[in-house]
Amino acid sequence: MKAFGKILGLGLLGLLLIIVALGFALTHLFDPNDYKDEIRQLARDKAHIELTLNGDIGWSLFPWLGLELHDASIATLNAPKAPFADLQMLGLSVRVLPLLRKEVQMSDVRVEGLNLTLTRDADGHGNWEDFGKPLPSDQTDASTTPGDSNAGKPETSGTEDGNERPVKLDIDSLTVNNARVQYSDAKSGQTLNAESIQLSTGAVHQGATIPLKASGFVSIGQPNLKVRSELAGDLRFDRQAKRYNLDDMRLSGEASGEPLGGKTLTYAAQGQVMVDLAKNVAEWTGLKISANQLRALGELSARDLHSTPQVSGGLSIAQFDLRTFLDGIGHPLPATADPAVFAKLEVVSRLQASPSSLSLDDLTIKLDDSTFSGRVAVEDFARQALRLNLKADTFDADRYLPAKSDEAKGAKAARQAEVKQEEDGAVAGAGTTPLPNAPSQVAWSNDKLLPVDRLRALDIQAELAFDALTLDKLPIKQAQLQAQGQGGMLTLQTLRGALYNGSFEARGNLDVRPAVPQLGINTKITRVPVEHFIKTQSPDKAPPVKGLLTLSSDLTATGNSQKALIDTLNGTANFTINDGVLVNANIEQQLCQAIATLNRKQLSGEPRGKDTPFQELHGSLVVRNGVASNPDLKVRIPGLTLNGNGDLDLRVLGMDYRVGVIVEGDQRAMPDPACQVNERYVGVELPLRCRGPLELGAKACRLDQDGLGQVAAKLAGNRIKDKLDEKLDEKLGDKVSPELKDALKGLFKR
Template sequence: MKAFGKILGLCFLGLLLILVALGFAVTHFFDPNDYRDEIRKLARDKAHVELTLNGDIGWSLFPWLGLELHDASIATLQNPRTPFADLQMLGLSVRVLPLLRREVQMSDVRVEGLNLTLTRDENGHGNWEDIGKALPREPAAGELQAPNVANAEQPPASAPDKADRPVKLDIDSLTVNNASVHFSDAKTGRELTAESIQLSTGAVHDGIDIPVKLTAFLGTNQPNLRARTELNGQLRMERALKRYQFSDMKLSGEASGDPLQGKTVTYSAQGNLNVDLAANVANWENLKLSFNQLRALGDLSARDLSTEPKVAGGLSIAQMNLRAFMDGLNQPLPAMADGSLSQFEMVARLEGTRNSLALNDLAVKLDGSSFAGNLAITDFAKQALRVQLRGDSFDADRYLKPKSAEASSAGAARDAEVKTTEATAIGGAGDTPLPNAPTQGAWSNDTLLPVERLRKLNLQGDLSFTKLVINQWPIDNATLKVQGQDGLITLENLAGGLYDGSFSTKGSLDARPEKPLVALQTQLTKVPVEHFIKGKNGSAAPLRGLMTLNSNLTGTGTSQKALIDSLNGTANFDLTDGVLVNANLEQQLCQGIATLNRKSLTGTPRGKDTPFQELKGSVVVRNGVASNPDLKVRIPGLTVNGDGDIDLRVLGMDYKVGVVIEGDKSDMPDPACQVNERFAGLEWPLRCRGPIELGAKACRIDRDGIGKVAAKVAGDRITEKLEEKFGDKVSPELKNTLKGLFKR
C-alpha cells in the first residue's frame, strides 16, 4: 500500500510537472501577437465590437491566465473607424480553474490611459447603444426573409439555468490611472467631461466592504464650469439581490467657471448611500452637506428609480450669512439696509420630482423674523412658485432698494424748498404774504418695479404676519393673498390693523404693456392721519385725527414719479376727532373780526391748536392733481368749507377756505372779537397755499374776500337803519338797490 501511494504521488507529481512544462512551452513558444487578425475576428463575431490592437499582447497561461494589452481601441460595428474607447494598457490575470465554475478570481487589475468617448447625434441616438450589437445580416441569394407576424405564437419562456446566474467576482484590487470620459450631445451642443480619473480599490468581493478612492476633474460647457472632486468610502455589493451600499462616503472638492467669474467655491458631502434596484428605492442617511458658508444636515430617500423618481426627506440649514454666501457665488444680491440677510437658517421636509420641488413644514429664521409654512416650485419649466407662510414680525423696508444719488438729491432739494418756505410762513397774525407753491418734485425716478421678472412670474402666495412693516407703517395681523401669471399680478387682499385702525387693499399690476398699469382699491378705517403727514426734524404733524378713506386709483409706470404723475381716480374721506396742530384759526378769525370792529385784541390766545369735530370731503385725481371741491370742517361754533387742489407731484396745496362763524361759545370772549348777529352766518374767506407739510401755517386771510364781507355787513346795517326810521314806507326795490351798492 505504501508503495502504491508512493507510486500514485509520483504519478500526480509527474502530471503536474507535465502541465507546468506544457504551460511554459505554450506561453514561450506560442505568441498571441501572431494571431491579431484571428483575435479581431473573434471580437467581431462573438462580442460584436471592432477591436484594434496597435501594441503588444503579453500573456501567461497557468495557473493564472495573464493578459496585457497595449495601445488598444474598441469601436462599434456600425461605426468601426470611430473608436468609443481606447487605452494605453490593460493588465489582469485570472485563475483558470474557477472560470469553469463561472467564478472570476483575479489578482490586481490595472488600467492605464483609458479614454471613453460617448456621443449622441441630432436624432438622440447614442453611440453606446450600438455596443455589442451585430450588423444586420443580409439574406443570401434566393433566401426569403421570415415574415414579421406580430401575433405569431411565441415559444414559451425557458426556465432560468445556471447561465443566468451572475458571475461571481473575486478581485484582489482595481487601479485606474489617468482615465477620461467625454460626452457630447449634437442636438443641444452640451458637453460633459471627466478627466484625470484616478480610481483605486481594495479587494472586490460580493458582500464585503470594498475601500474605494476616486479623484477626477469634472467639466461642462453649459455653463462653462470645472470642478475638482474626490470620493472616498466603503462600497458593499450584493449583486444577486441588486443591493449596493456606500457607507462612510465623503465627497469633497472645489469648482470654478464663468458663472462664478473668477471665484472658487468649495463643497463637501458625507453620509451613507443605499440603493436597492430590485425595490427601486434608495436613501442617503446622515447627510452632511457644505457649500462655502452653507452647512446642512438631513436624510433623503428616493423611490420609483426606474420610472419617475421621487425624492423625500428632511433638511436643516444652519445659521449663515446669506448675502456673503451669494457674494461667494458671484451672485450679489441687490443693495439693501445694513445687516439685511445676514442671519438665515431653515428646517424643512423636502419632496421633489424631476420637475418640481416642495419644502413642507418649513421653518425659516431671517434677521430676527420667523416664518412657518410651505414653499414649492410646482413646475421648473414654468417657474410656478407657490408660497404659504406665516410670520411673526417682518420689516419689509429693510429689503427695499435704497434711494439712488439722483433721488436723494431731488429729495434734499425739496426739503430745502420746504424749509425756506416754512421760515417765511409765520402763522398767527396773518399779515405776511401767502407762501409760494412748491415746485420741487417729491418722488423718486428710481425703478420701483422689476418688469422683466414680473412678466415671467407664475405665483400663488398666501402670507400672514403678526406684525408687518411696509413704508414704515406697522401693520398688525397682516394678511396677503396674491397670484400672478403671464405678467398679470392680482392682489386679492392685503389687510390688517394700522395704528389702532384698520385697512384693506386689493388691486392688480399688469406688467404686459410697455408701461405697466397699476390699479388699487383701498379702504382705511379710523387710522390716525398724523402718521402719514409727519413734520420735519421730529416736529409734530400739522394735523391729527382718525381718517376713514375709500379710494380707487390707477397709475402707469415703473417708478414713484411715473406712477404719481399718471395717477387718476376718486376717493372720499372723513376725519373725526381732528386737530390742527400749532395753528389757532380762532385767533386769526378774531383778528379779522377785530379789524371790522375797528378794535384791537386785548386777550391772549386760548391755545396753540385748533380742534374740530368733523372733516370730510371727496377727491377726484387727474394726472397727479387731487381736486377737493367739497371740503367740510366743523369746529364748535365754527364751520369751514373748502375748495382746492392738492398737487401730489410736489405735495403742495392751494385751497380757498370759507369760515362760517356760528357764535363765540367761550365764557369770556375778547371784546374786540365779539360776534354779533350781523356777523352770524357770514363766510369769512381764507387762502391756503404752499407745501402740505406746513398745514395751517400756509393759510392767510383773503383780503379781497374780506372786502366783500365788509360791503355785505355795511349793506345790512343800512337796511336796518332804513327799517328803523321808515319802516314799511320804503319800497322793497329801493332797499335792494341800496344793499346792492355795498355788495359791488
C-alpha cells in the first residue's frame, strides 16, 4: 500500500512535469504570429469584426493564459478600412484552471493608447451600431443553411434564462493609459473629443468594493468648450441584479470656452450614486455640488430610465452673489438702477424634472431683502412654457430696472436745466413776471424697453402677490398681478393694490407679433394722493399740486421705448382731484391784483399764505399722439371758480392753458379795499394764461393782459348801461308797467 502511494505520487509528479513541458513547448515552439491570418478570419466569422494585427502577439499558457497585443485595431465589416478602435498595447492574463469552473481570474489588465472613433452620418446612423454584425450577405447565407437546428431560435444567456452557471469575474486591477474617444455627427455638425483618459482600479470582485480613479480632458466643437475632470470613488456592482453603486463619489474639474465667455468654471460634486437597471431607477444621495462660489446640497432620484426619465428630489443652494457668479462664467447681468442688487441669493426647493420640463415646488427664494415662496415651472422647454405662482413679502422693483443709458441721462439733464431756468423766473405772488416759455426738451428715453424676440417665443402664465411692492417709487400694498402670454400676445389680466390709503387697478395687453409692439392699457386710480405721481427736479422740493386723485383711462401706444410710446399715445381719460392744494401758488393774491387793476387801485396789504386750497379739480382728456387736450377743466376754490381749457404736451411734459376765474373778491373780515368786488363785477370772468413745464403747476400762470383788457371794456360798457338804467327809472317812474320798462332797458343791451 505504501509502495502504491509512492508510485501514484511519482505518477502525478511526472504528469505535472509533462504539462509544464508541454506549456514550455507551446509557448516557445508555437508562435501565434504565424497564424495572424487565421486569427483575422476567425474574428470575421465568429465575432463579425475586422481585426488588424500590425504588432506582435505575445502569450503564455500555464498557469496563466497570458496575451499581449501590440498595434492592433478593429473595424466593422461594413467599413473595414475605417477602424472603430485601435490600441498600442493590450496586456492581460487569465488563470487556466478557474476557467474550467466558469470563473475568470485575471491578473492586472493594462490598456495603452486606446482610440475609439465614433461617427454618426447625415442619416443619423452611428458606426457603432454595426459593430459585431455580419454583412447582409452573411446573414442571408446563415439563415438558409440547411441542418442548422438552432436557426431562428433566440439565444439564451447563461446569466439569466439558461441553466448554465454565470461567469464569475475576478481581476486584480485594471489600468487604462492615454485613451482617446472621438465623436462626430455629420447631421448636426457637432464634434466631441475626450483625450488623455486615465483609468485605474483596485481588485475587481463582484459584490466587493472596487477603488476607482479616472481623469481626462473633453472638448466640444459647437460651441467650443473644454472640460478637465477627475473622478474617484468606490464601485460596487452585481451583474445578476443589474445594480451598480458608486460610493463616496468625488468629481471635480474645470471648464472653459465660448459658453463661458472665456472665463473658467471650477466645479465639484460629491455623494452616493446608485443605478438599478432591473428596477429602472437611480439615486444620488448626500449630494454636494459647488461651481465657483455656488454651493448646493440635496438628493435626487430618477425612474423610467429606459423610456422617459423622471427626476425628483430636493435642492438647497446656499446664499451667494449672483452677479459675481454670472460674471465669473461669462454671462454678466445687465447694469441695473441699483448696482448692489443680486448680491444675495438663496434657494430651497423640491424639484420634478423630465427631458422636456422642470418644476420647482415648495420653493423659497431669498433675493437681497426679499423672500419669495411658491412654484416656478417650465412645462415645456421647446415652447418656453413658463409658469409662475409666487408670493413675496417686500420687493422694490425699481432697483432691478435697467440702468439708464448715457443718452437718456443726457436728455434728462437737458430737461432739468430747462425746467430749472423757467422755475427760477416763475415767481408766485403778484404775477408780474413774464409768462414762462413752453418747454422743448424731450422728457423720455429712447432706450429699448422690451426683449421683443424673447417675448414672441414665450408661453407664460404668472400669478404674483406682494405684501409690499415698490414700482416707479410708489409703495403698493397687497399687490396682485395676473398675466399670461402666448404666441406673441401678452395680457395683463390685472395689476391691483392699495396705494397711500387709496387703490389702483390696471389691465392691458401687449402685442409683440408685429415689427413694432402695440400696447393697450386701462387704468383706474381711486383717491390716491396726486403728489406721488408728479416728479420734481429735486427730492426736497414740494410738488406743484396736492390732493386725492381719482382717474380712469383707456390708452393705446406703439413702440419699444418711452419716447416711442409717448409719441404714439392715444385715448381718453377722466380725472378728479379732491381736497387739494396748489402749492406755492397764491392764485387769490394774483386775482386780487387783477381786481385792484380793474379798480384802478393799489393793494395795501402784504401777500397772504403762499398756497391755494381747492375743493375739487376735474376734467377730461382726449389724447392724440402724445398731446392731451383738456377742454373742460374746472376747479372749485372757496370764493373762486376756475374754468379752463388747454393742452398737456406729454412729449415734453408741458402745458398751455387759458383759465377763466370768477371771483368774489376779498371775503375776509378786514378786506383789502383795492380787492373788494363791486356788484357790477359779480359774474365777471377774469382771465389767466398758464404755460410752461408741467412741474411748475400754478406757478406757471399769469394774468392774461389781452383778456384782462377785454374784461375792462366789458365792465366799462356795463357801467354805461347801469347809468342809462338809472335815468330810465327816474324818467319813467311808475308811469309805465314793469314789463315795458324791462323791454326799454333791453334796448341798451344790443
